[in-house]
Amino acid sequence: MSRNMARGAAAAIGGLALVLTTCAASGANGTLTGIQADGGRVTGTSIPHGWVAHSAYGLQLSVPKSWAVAYFRNCPVRDAGTLLIGTPAYYSFCTEIPADANIVTMQPEKSDAVDASHVRHLVVHGLDVTSYSTGGIFNWAVPSKNVVLTATGPGSSAVLHTLTVATSQALAAPGVLKGSEYLVALVRTPVTGLVSVKRLDAHGPSLEAVHAYDGQFSDTLPPGRYLVTGQDGDAPCPPVRASVLSGQTTDVPEIDCQGE
Numbered sequence: 001m002s003r004n005m006a007r008g009a010a011a012a013i014g015g016l017a018l019v020l021t022t023c024a025a026s027g028a029n030g031t032l033t034g035i036q037a038d039g040g041r042v043t044g045t046s047i048p049h050g051w052v053a054h055s056a057y058g059l060q061l062s063v064p065k066s067w068a069v070a071y072f073r074n075c076p077v078r079d080a081g082t083l084l085i086g087t088p089a090y091y092s093f094c095t096e097i098p099a100d101a102n103i104v105t106m107q108p109e110k111s112d113a114v115d116a117s118h119v120r121h122l123v124v125h126g127l128d129v130t131s132y133s134t135g136g137i138f139n140w141a142v143p144s145k146n147v148v149l150t151a152t153g154p155g156s157s158a159v160l161h162t163l164t165v166a167t168s169q170a171l172a173a174p175g176v177l178k179g180s181e182y183l184v185a186l187v188r189t190p191v192t193g194l195v196s197v198k199r200l201d202a203h204g205p206s207l208e209a210v211h212a213y214d215g216q217f218s219d220t221l222p223p224g225r226y227l228v229t230g231q232d233g234d235a236p237c238p239p240v241r242a243s244v245l246s247g248q249t250t251d252v253p254e255i256d257c258q259g260e
Contacts (some may be wrong), residue, residue, distance in 0.1 A: 006117070053167070054173060055167070056085050056172070057146075057247050059127075059147055059164070064155075066078070067080055070082060072088050073086075074105050075092050076102075079101075085105075100153055103153055106247070107148060109141060122140075124140075124164075127144065128143060128144060129142055131174040138150065138157065174247075175224070177197070177228070178216075179218070179254065180217070181193075181215055182256055183232050184259060190214045194209040194210070194231050195229065195231065197221070197227075199221075200225040200241070202222075212230070223245050225244075227239050227240075230255035236258050237257040240252055
């Protein structure tokens with residue numbers, strides 16, 4: 001990766017100019033047990049004792065139990081540290097973030113080029129990783145998954161060093177189901193009402209209906225296959241199917257209720 005071709009970094013935490021205070025592999029207690037960096041390779045255990053693994057995009061990271069995990073957001077939610085997974089639907093203004101806040105993000109790689117420095121090529125638990133810095137933010141790009149991780153704060157590098165392919169031990173991040181519903185008659189009218197969502201590949205309690213407002217709806221759901229059915233009075237609304245992917249937003253085929 002050249003200096004001008006590193007991608008998708010600063011926007012991951014809302015464009016904030018947070019300064020990475022250190023890139024040393026130090027955990028919450030100042031050490032990272034079982035991890036060794038040798039000639040650009042990171043080996044050893046991928047889940048330190050007492051940490052919790054979270055996965056998305058076929059990758060997983062582990063964080064201390066004192067950290068929070070948030071999805072599709074850009075602001076940290078806990079002083080000890082926050083893992084942010086997924087591209088935010090919108091960027092909030094984050095207030096009162098200490099310069100040494102521990103923040104790690106995991107997002108799909110963006111296409112916009114940024115100026116990068118300190119570019120290195122690593123192998124982390126078998127994954128090829130490009131390490132670089134942009135505007136004081138530490139980044140790891142994983143080309144095989146089209147994912148970028150960013151890190152700020154003294155404890156964040158330890159979290160990066162737990163990177164590995166996703167396993168069944170990890171808690172899978174949810175995804176976002178997003179769609180639209182219209183009444184199709186002489187004119188095409190957006191529908192405001194309930195949309196039912198049924199999971200097809202797992203048993204469990206019924207899911208709450210989603211509210212569509214002016215024809216638009218969205219819901220955050222566990223990864224899986226779903227049947228989505230609109231409602232608009234007596235008008236028939238043929239259901240549509242969609243698959244929710246971990247950490248991603250899935251656009252549902254448009255629901256067209258048939259009017260007279």
